[in-house]
Amino acid sequence: MAAAPSSSPVAGEATAREFPAALHALLPWRARAMGFAERHLVGMRGIVITGAALSAIYLLLTLAFPIWSWWYRVDDNLGTIPSHVSWGRPLVALAGPHGLNIWMTIIAAAIILALFGLQALALYAARTTRDVQATRRLVLGFAIAFVVIQVFMQPITSTDLYGYLARSYLTSQLHQNPTITLATFLQGGYLVPHARPPAPYGPLWLLLCWGVGLIAGENLLLAMLVMKALVAAALLGAIFLVAHLTDKLMPGGRIQSLIFFAWSPLLIFEAAGNGHNDMVMLVCVLASLAALQARRPFWAFPLLALGVLVKYSVGALVPLWIVMIFFVYCWRSPANAKKLTLTWPPTREQFALMRRRIDWRRVAGIFVGGGGLAVLIAVVCYAPFWVGLKTFTGLGQQLGATYFNGSIAGMVYAALEVVAPGSKSALGSAIRLMLYLSYGGYLFWQIRGLWRKGSAATVGVLAQYAGKVIFATLVLVTFWYQPWYIT
Numbered sequence: 001m002a003a004a005p006s007s008s009p010v011a012g013e014a015t016a017r018e019f020p021a022a023l024h025a026l027l028p029w030r031a032r033a034m035g036f037a038e039r040h041l042v043g044m045r046g047i048v049i050t051g052a053a054l055s056a057i058y059l060l061l062t063l064a065f066p067i068w069s070w071w072y073r074v075d076d077n078l079g080t081i082p083s084h085v086s087w088g089r090p091l092v093a094l095a096g097p098h099g100l101n102i103w104m105t106i107i108a109a110a111i112i113l114a115l116f117g118l119q120a121l122a123l124y125a126a127r128t129t130r131d132v133q134a135t136r137r138l139v140l141g142f143a144i145a146f147v148v149i150q151v152f153m154q155p156i157t158s159t160d161l162y163g164y165l166a167r168s169y170l171t172s173q174l175h176q177n178p179t180i181t182l183a184t185f186l187q188g189g190y191l192v193p194h195a196r197p198p199a200p201y202g203p204l205w206l207l208l209c210w211g212v213g214l215i216a217g218e219n220l221l222l223a224m225l226v227m228k229a230l231v232a233a234a235l236l237g238a239i240f241l242v243a244h245l246t247d248k249l250m251p252g253g254r255i256q257s258l259i260f261f262a263w264s265p266l267l268i269f270e271a272a273g274n275g276h277n278d279m280v281m282l283v284c285v286l287a288s289l290a291a292l293q294a295r296r297p298f299w300a301f302p303l304l305a306l307g308v309l310v311k312y313s314v315g316a317l318v319p320l321w322i323v324m325i326f327f328v329y330c331w332r333s334p335a336n337a338k339k340l341t342l343t344w345p346p347t348r349e350q351f352a353l354m355r356r357r358i359d360w361r362r363v364a365g366i367f368v369g370g371g372g373l374a375v376l377i378a379v380v381c382y383a384p385f386w387v388g389l390k391t392f393t394g395l396g397q398q399l400g401a402t403y404f405n406g407s408i409a410g411m412v413y414a415a416l417e418v419v420a421p422g423s424k425s426a427l428g429s430a431i432r433l434m435l436y437l438s439y440g441g442y443l444f445w446q447i448r449g450l451w452r453k454g455s456a457a458t459v460g461v462l463a464q465y466a467g468k469v470i471f472a473t474l475v476l477v478t479f480w481y482q483p484w485y486i487t
Contacts, residue, residue, distance in 0.1 A: 046125025047135060050118045051142035054263065057114060058146055061273070065230075070154035071221040074162050074186070094250040115265035122263055126255040135255050136243065143239050149226045150272035159193045161275040164209055165223050166192040167199055171206065172213025178206055179391045182186035187213075187220040198394035203381040204309035205277055210384075227275055234279040235271045241286040248293055249460040269422050280312040283465075285317070293459045297329040298370040305374035309381050312395060313473050317466050319447050326460045327455045397433075398480055409435055409479045432479070434472040439476040443469060 039047060131136040155161045166183035170176050174185070183196040199206055208230060217225030239262040246254040271279045283305030291299040300321060308315045332463065346354070385391055408429050416427055449466050450457060 013249045025481040038378055041121050041125050042128040043125060044129060044135060044138065047122060047129065047138050047142075050122040050125060051138070051145075051263075053124075054115065054118050054265075055142065055145050055149065057111065057118075058149045058268065060110070062149050062307075065154040065156050065238065067154045067223065067224060071224055072188075072190065073154070074190060075454075076161060084132075102269060105367070112265070119263050119265060120415075121261065122259050123256055126259055129255060132255060136258065139255065139258050139262060140239065140243060143268075144236060144438065145264070147232050147235055147239075147272040150268055151225070151232050153182060153273050155274040158270075158274045158276070160277075161224060162186060162192045163196045164227055164275070164277065165212070165220070166196050168209035168216075168223065168227070169208065170211030171210040173218070175387055177387065179385045180204075180207075180387060180393050187216055187218050187223045189218075190220055197397055200367055200394035200398045202309040203276070203378075203385050204306060205280065207381060208280070225428060228272070231275050231277060232272050232284045235267070236284040238279055238286055241290055243457070245286065245293060245459075245463075249458075277310065281307045281314060284310065285314055288321070289459055289463060289466075290330075292324070292462070295329070297366050299324050300325060301366070301370040305377055309378060313478065314470070316443060316469050316473050318319050320444070320450055320462060320465050320469065323447060323450045324457055324459075325366055326363075327451075327453075328457055329366060330359050331357050331455050395465075405440055408475060435476045439472060442472050442476070446472075 123228075126135065126139075163183070166186055166359050168179040169185055169187050170178050170181060170183045178199045180198050182198070184192060186192050209227075212226050212230065213221055215226050239258075242261045243343075246257045250257060270276050285304055287301045288307070291297065291303055296413035304314070304317065304321055308318075382391065409428075412431050415426060416431070445466050446469050450462070453461060
C-alpha cells in the first residue's frame, strides 16, 4: 500500500508563505531569490549585507550629486541629465539632456526598486534574528550611516530646501517678515527657483530658518549644510523615539517595525537627502507620545504644540490628545476597578460615574498647567512675526479655491472642469467644501472611537487613531500634495 501523503507543507512551501510579499513583486525568479535569502540573508548576516548594500547605493547617489559641487545649481534635478559631470555625458550623447529623459527615468526606477527591495530583504532577515539587542544596535547604526551619507547629497528631486533658505535669508539678512513677504533671494545673491509666497509654515519653523540664516550669513553652501544637519538631527531623533516606543508598545515586532521606519528609502531620501522639514514636526509628535508612555502627561500638550508650530496640519491631533489624557491620566481608578468604557452619546449613569472619578487636581495640572505652557510657547513663537490675521496669509493662499497639486481635490477638479466647465473659483470651493465635510465626519468618528475606549485606551491605541487621522488629512484636505508627505 502506498504511503499516505504528508499533510504538513514542505519546507519550500512554508518559506514561500513567510517570504515578504514585496519581494515576490520585485523579483520574478522566486525560487532562486528564496534560496539565496535562506542561505545568506538570515539573522545578523542578512542585516549586515542589506545594510551595507543600502549604504553603497546612498553613497553612490551622494558621489553622483555631491552638495559641494552642486550647491549653486538651484534648478538641477533628476529630470535633466547633468551634462557637466563625467557620468552624464554618455547618456547625453545617447538621447540628449532634455527633461524626463528616458535614461534618467530608467536609472531612477532601478534605484527605487533596489532600495525598497533591499529593505524588504532586511525585514525578512530581521524575522530570523536571535540576538534582538545586538540587531537593534546594528539597525540603528546603519540608519545613522544612511542619514549622514545623504546629508552631503545635493537635493535632486525638490527645490524646497532653497525655499526654506530664501525665507531664512529674508528674515536674517533682509529683516523682513516671511509670513507676509515674497522670498526671492538666497545667500550670496542667488535667486531662488520660483519666488516663494508668504510662508504657510508655523512660526517655530520660521524661527529655526532665521537661526540658520544668522549662522550662514551670505554663504549658501554653509546654509544648505546647516539646514540639512538640522533636518537630519530631527530625523535621527524620530528614529530613536520610534525605537523607544516600539520597545514599549510592540516588543515582539520591534526590529521589523524599526527597519520599516528607520530604513525607509523614502524617509531617508526625502528628509536627509532633500532636506524636507516634515521630520522636525514628526519628532515633536513622537516626543509627545513618548511623554504619555512615560506617564508624564504634563509635557504632552507642550510637545504637541511644538509640532503644530512647525506644520499646522498636526493640529488635527489635539482632540485625540484631549480625550486620551482626560480618560487615562485624569481619572481616579479604585483598586480592582474595571476600566471604564463608554457609549456615544454617553448615558446619564456614565456622566455621573465620570463626575465621581475625575481627578480635578490632575485636570488642573495637565490641562491648565501643560496647556498653558503650550499657549505660552505659541505666543513666544508668534511674537516676532505677528501682524494680526495677515500672519496667516501664506496658509490662506494654500487654502485658496483652486490651489491644487497632486491631491484628490486636484483630480476631481480636473475631471469636473472637463465635464462641466464653469467658474473655477466656485468649482474649487464646492470641491473643498465636500472634502472638508467628509474630513470633519471622519475626524468626529475617530474621536468618538477613542472616546468609547474610555480609560482602557493606551498610547498604542492613540498612535493608531493619530495615524488614521493624519492619513485622512493627507488624502482629503491636503490640497497641495507632494509624495514625501506620506513619510
